[in-house]
Amino acid sequence: MSNGPPVTAGKSLILDGITQRYGASLAVDTVTLDIRGGELVALLGPSGCGKTTLLRAIAGFLKPTEGRVIIGGEAVDHLPPNKRSVGIVFQNYALFPHMTVAENVAYGLAARGRPKQEQKARVAEMLDLVRLGHLADRFPKQMSGGQQQRVALARALAVRPSILLLDEPFAALDKNLRLDMQIEIKGIQRLAGTTTVIVTHDQEEALSMADRVAVLNAGRLEQFAPPTEIYDRPGSLFVNTFVGAANVFAGRLATAPDGARRVVLDTGEEWATGTGSSLPADARVTACIRPEHLRLVEDGLGLDGTVEIGLPLGSTLVHEIRTRDGRGIKISEPRAPGAGPRPPGTPVRIRPVAPDVVSVFSEARA
Template sequence: MSELVLTSLRKTYGPTVAVDDVSLTVREGELVALLGPSGCGKTTTLRMVAGFIEPTAGQIVIGGRDVTHLPPHRRDTGMVFQSYALFPHMTVAQNVAFGLEMRNVPKAEAEKRVADALSLVRLGHLGERYPRQLSGGQQQRVALARALVVNPGVFLLDEPLSNLDAKLRLEVRVEIRELQRRLGLTTVFVTHDQEEALTLADRLVVMANGVVQQVGTPEELYESPANLFVAGFIGRSNVLAGRLVSPGRFESRGGLAVSVPADGRAAGPAALALRPERLTLAEPGAPVAPCMNSATGKLVLVTYLGATSEYRVDLRGDEVLTATLPTPPASDPLRRLAAGDPVTLTWPADACRLLAPDGAHDQGG
């Protein structure tokens, strides 16, 4: 295990800034996910750590050693690529042994380490097969074994599950997490899949336009997003534009008055983010607790999702809120709701998160 420290890491291509001033510490044995949309800089950051891309500026330290300008095979890293990058003319065992050959490991030791790595990923019986003779999940495990066999101080994974079908992706995700925990691997995992990141990572690093937007645990980013981008990218959020008119009181542009936590921020323009699962639904006229916010509107869409259902409610033409609720039983009156029906949404004040209206980092509370 090794600690990974990135300091003011930057990469430019001419006038284009791909990664801008990224500083991050990944502790020994920690799994950190770099998360963001395509083109956000997450893969460029990972490849700079691996040594495949030269930084324009900044420093990369692994296990206390500055590796910023060292070639990949001298960095104490193991990497799993999105495409697996297996050599088709080599057997499984030869593919796994490749990194050891690059490091001039003696043959006898290399054979033992290859056998141990394949056993670790439950492929000990397939060492003589070729990649074309394996399933997608098996090829993925070969790629994992090849990265692990060098005993890396830092384990790097670049969208390793994107080529697998949904069921297999879930299975391999669990296997990777169990393997990482069992071996205590310091790991950086790149993905654009928020569910993947939330279930795998100890901490998330959300990136956009080459800039780190927020770093924190899955719970911290979900419950307390730093800005509108994070609120929209981690999970789903209803967003209402408006202003804080007084401590604990927000008013949307459409005139909806909402009680919010009084967090000490000054009155002024703001955006309100509200998770769909924090909303409840009732028929108009149903009693509403005094401590709850409420808004009445017209149901425009009901989407049945099995265990849950989504309800889109038009409040004032340009303000629409989505509620995600457990699907009610067939006998429940809510089950019979249809587009065009009037409904009332309710939610507690502590479900509201006030953010800067332009998506800048929140300065409140």
């Protein structure tokens, strides 16, 4: 599947200050997103964060309490779902069991009164795009979950939607098939050039597929950025701990004589940090560092601990370290051929690989 630029650019999508209340409950709190034409954006967050509410607002299944949905520069809040040119692939695919693959793909075209010849040509085009032309006469029950998913995608794309919405589309698939389908659908989306929004609680799914990720928490937008920025430069403590694994430490911020920032952990150790420049000196902070950004050493400066358990996970070694104050810290590092984990009870020291991997956040934001 091609990884090149899309054949045609899709329409832009703007969520302008979307707020959704259900009585006294605030499901979405003034969320604004500016999504470029042809872009694939993931709405990522835990259950109840507001991502499905936003999807329903885009589709027209609910009218937001406040804010606007703008597609291609035109507000569509007054339009019903069937007039918004939005295609949806649901979690359960929602294929018609009594229809063949071709009939399922043609359904939206037929409902719009398209001529039979046009329907036939478009169905052939879509089935070729998802590489299922040879299965046009089969029924959904005769197909695998991955094949059914591609049929649902072809049906959604057949009507040439301005916006494609994917609602937890991989949740029903096993892990290996899920990865294959993520790659497949990303390639199809690029070829079709359709602006796409995927709703997911799976961070790996969001980071691997999306051009940008919108991380939501309790109805609020925490960060909207490319996947690498979300992971490497999280904008909040929530993002740092929700996206990927993180070891969390309490401490205070200090400034060295040369102006460099350092975190003085409550355990007494000091770590240089490349973040926190906007925080006042001596502020109480929460420091986060990912397992792959820590290293085990047997001498020199560092946080003392003891290996509690080690796991060889393919090309990676994962160790759980118990520090003197009883804290458990996870560390992952590349595994050299033939190497195994350190035995339990091995004394080690822990230190970051570089200052810019230590993220600090105001303790008040924890």
